[in-house]
Amino acid sequence: MGNRARTAHVEFRGISKSYDGRTLVVKNLDLSIRTGEFVTFLGPSGSGKTTILMMLAGFQSPTAGEILLDGRPIQDLPARKRGIGMVFQNYALFPHMTVGANLAFPLEVRNVGAEERTELVDRVLRLVRLEGFADRRPSQLSGGQQQRVAIARALVFEPELVLMDEPLGALDRSLRDEMQYEIRRIHRTLDVTVVYVTHDQQEAMVMSDRIAVLREGIVEQIAVPEGLYEEPERAFVARFIGESNLLKGRVTAVLDEVCEVETGGEKVHALKVVACETGDPVTLSIRPERVAINSVPGRYKNEVSATVEDLTFLGDQLRVRLTACGRSDFIVTIPNIVGHSPLLRGDSVRIGWTALDCRALNHERS
Amino acid sequence: MAGSLRVSARLHRRAQLRAFGLVAPLLIFVGLTFVTPLATMLVRSVYDPVVADALPETQMLLKDWDGEEGLPSEAVYAAVAKELKRAGAERTLGQVASRINRVQGGLRSALARTERALRDVEQGPWRETMGAIDPIWADPATWHAIQATGERFTSRHYLNALDLQRLPSGAVVAQPQERRIYLRLFWRTIIVSSIITLLCLALGYPIALLIARSPPHRANLLLILVLVPFWTSLLVRTTAWIVLLQTQGVLNDLLVVLGLINDDGRLAMVYNMTGTIVAMTHVLLPFMVLPLYSVMRGIPSVHMKAAASLGAKPLQAFLRVYWPQSLPGVGAGALLVFILAIGYYITPALVGGSDGQLISNMIAYHMQTSLNWGLAAALGGVLLVGVLVLYAVYDRLVGVERMGLG
Incomplete structure (x- = not known):
């Protein structure tokens, strides 16, 4: 397992794609996916994530670069010969066939014998917990059940690589939550490599080993879920993953790992993530839960005064909107645990955070 | 409560009425130009009263004749002579003759000739007179043809359309080879x-x-x-x-x-x-x-x-x-x-x-x-x-x- 985990299952080398010959929807993608890994391409619509998946599946060909599957280039291999399972948006189940026939289809075209076929179909139906549904039509199933069939169909011929293109997009929230854990369970049971595409960060966080955040055809950052949240390297990632206070500022001093940034009339210390020099514009990212209100003075490197504008009770947390650093949308969240001092709208408070929790990222034009 | 129900029922009725009003022109149009002609034609395929109306007495007298004892009686000849003359006077003879002619070819001209010849004849014996005018009157087939076309409601056209015919005996058989088209x-x-x-x-x-x-x-x-x-x-x-x-x-x-x-x-x-x-x-x-x-x-x-x-x-x-x-x-x-x-x-x-x-x-x-x-x-x-x-x-x-x- 240890050895296997290190081999590259899928490798993108300098992949670019253009539909019209002018604009690139994928720009020079270099990415390696290990065997058994669950990698998610996460990005807003138009970021090129589905295009990447379609190139891997064989429905689009890259304008430049090559894609390796188990070390072999596959650009010239038609989709049907790649042996890759694919779960489509809106399922793409064949409505004129029963569930059983849908699942048997990939086996029939591979000339798998009738006996083995039945066995494999039964096994995959057990895997997705749809025993006894083989004779139903897709139209007689709920959305969640159809989704399970679609996943089962992509798995029944035992591919080593499965692609999923926003498979949960058509489901409602609670069903989506349930299916995320279902897909994670299936991935862990089968130990297949999964490449997943979504615009929903929670989905990505729940299931992925690594997440590649895409924006306009470029991978902004690829990291494990914790890494993306704790150590965003780009302002876009900080904004896209979780919630962040993004403050525009200008570097006033640089000292090794730390820099001093002037933002909204306050001078704060920040971790220097982006290469910058004095005078450069940067974006500061501060997570709302890393900010303390009215803590012991002097405890934090950065302390500024603020005014409470709005309070929202969210059950597990209290969400406080403040005016601070020259902005009126500075958000701080306080976990709902005993002992925090009551706040009222209009209160003047002191807020503080460490330099480590304040990341100086690339300047974003907006 | 009851009042609002009544109001909603009235509104519903009015909406229905309006909907009907909107489709009414089309319904009338389709009725006049499609349903009516179609129904008329379908009726025509089984209902043909021309001969029955023109020769009522002949038809009634022919009911007792089954063709087995030869030609019909003198009374039948008298009736047909009278009614042919009347049809000639009323200018319906052409229609009558063409219908009878379809069952038995060659009768159209013979009927017209007979009618012309009979115009001046007032007295019988009709069988001999008519037999002298044209030999068709001595042929039982002529009388079968008159009998067959005399039915108001007839399956004749449909049998024809399917290359079948009804023999004088009432049996339905295929048309002769040369008439099957x-x-x-x-x-x-x-x-x-x-x-x-x-x-x-x-x-x-x-x-x-x-x-x-x-x-x-x-x-x-x-x-x-x-x-x-x-x-x-x-x-x-x-x-x-x-x-x-x-x-x-x-x-x-x-x-x-x-x-x-x-x-x-x-x-x-x-x-x-x-x-x-x-x-x-x-x-x-x-x-x-x-x-x-x-x-x-x-x-x-x-x-x-x-x-x-x-x-x-x-x-x-x-x-x-x-x-x-x-x-x-x-x-x-x-x-x-x-x-x-x-x-x-x-x-x-x-x-x-x-x-x-x-x-x-x-x-x-x-x-x-x-x-x-x-x-x-x-x-x-x-x-x-x-x-x-x-x-x-x-x-x-x-x-x-x-x-x-x-």
Whole structure:
């Protein structure tokens, strides 16, 4: 397992794609996916994530670069010969066939014998917990059940690589939550490599080993879920993953790992993530839960005064909107645990955070 | 509460009334121009009172005559003589004679001659007098013909339409070989319509597929191209085929120039069945393409991708995934084209020559030339029943609600 985990299952080398010959929807993608890994391409619509998946599946060909599957280039291999399972948006189940026939289809075209076929179909139906549904039509199933069939169909011929293109997009929230854990369970049971595409960060966080955040055809950052949240390297990632206070500022001093940034009339210390020099514009990212209100003075490197504008009770947390650093949308969240001092709208408070929790990222034009 | 219910019921009634008012013009129009003529013609196929009205006494007296003891009695001759004279005076003799003539050929002129000769005769014995005027009056067949046409409600036309006849004994038997024409014509119509339907399917399916898989702006352009024939007069389209296909026509000239045939061996492609099939396939093609397209548009293109990703070859993917889903369109298109073809008239009339004629041309002949409207109506009735049977079979096999007419 240890050895296997290190081999590259899928490798993108300098992949670019253009539909019209002018604009690139994928720009020079270099990415390696290990065997058994669950990698998610996460990005807003138009970021090129589905295009990447379609190139891997064989429905689009890259304008430049090559894609390796188990070390072999596959650009010239038609989709049907790649042996890759694919779960489509809106399922793409064949409505004129029963569930059983849908699942048997990939086996029939591979000339798998009738006996083995039945066995494999039964096994995959057990895997997705749809025993006894083989004779139903897709139209007689709920959305969640159809989704399970679609996943089962992509798995029944035992591919080593499965692609999923926003498979949960058509489901409602609670069903989506349930299916995320279902897909994670299936991935862990089968130990297949999964490449997943979504615009929903929670989905990505729940299931992925690594997440590649895409924006306009470029991978902004690829990291494990914790890494993306704790150590965003780009302002876009900080904004896209979780919630962040993004403050525009200008570097006033640089000292090794730390820099001093002037933002909204306050001078704060920040971790220097982006290469910058004095005078450069940067974006500061501060997570709302890393900010303390009215803590012991002097405890934090950065302390500024603020005014409470709005309070929202969210059950597990209290969400406080403040005016601070020259902005009126500075958000701080306080976990709902005993002992925090009551706040009222209009209160003047002191807020503080460490330099480590304040990341100086690339300047974003907006 | 009760008051608001009453108000809502009244509003509902008013809405219904308005809806009815909106469709009323169409209902009246369809009733006057479609339902009424159709019903009239169908009635005509079984109801023919002309002879019964003109010769009531003769018919009544003939009821007791069964033809076995030779010619009818003197009283019958007297009655027919009186009523023929009256029909002659009322100018209905022509209609009467032509109906009787259809059952027994040659009687039309004999009846007219008899009527003319009888004008000056006031006294019997009628049997001898009339026998002297024309020998038909000594032939029991004449009397059978008068008897047969005298029924107000008759199955005669339908029997005729199916190449059957009723013997004087009442038995129903096939027409003699040389008079069997309609069944053969029905079969020919069905076979030709089937060929045209298959040709339309073979030509239309790829076009519909292309349109359904094109991006919207190109699909619109292609659809317009499919519809252009609809905006051209049917007559123009059909005569265009004459120009192309005739012996001295464009296609034959081209073949001669290319040396594929020599000048004496020019192909007869029009004024025969070939012409009928070619021109009708062209005319009916849009009726195949449109329902096919409307069904195909509903088949997600991702299904073919899914089939490919599951390992299916393109042909496998088409046969197992696409074709079955397009079947409602195939059924609708085929049914539409077949039903239109089976009753098509203008095109075979123009380019069909003598052996490219279909049953509808025969119906038109009986409507316009032989003026045997009863038979025309019966042939149309048989056609109508055939179409309804076909529709029922389709409904049973595919389900009409699955038919994709768009």
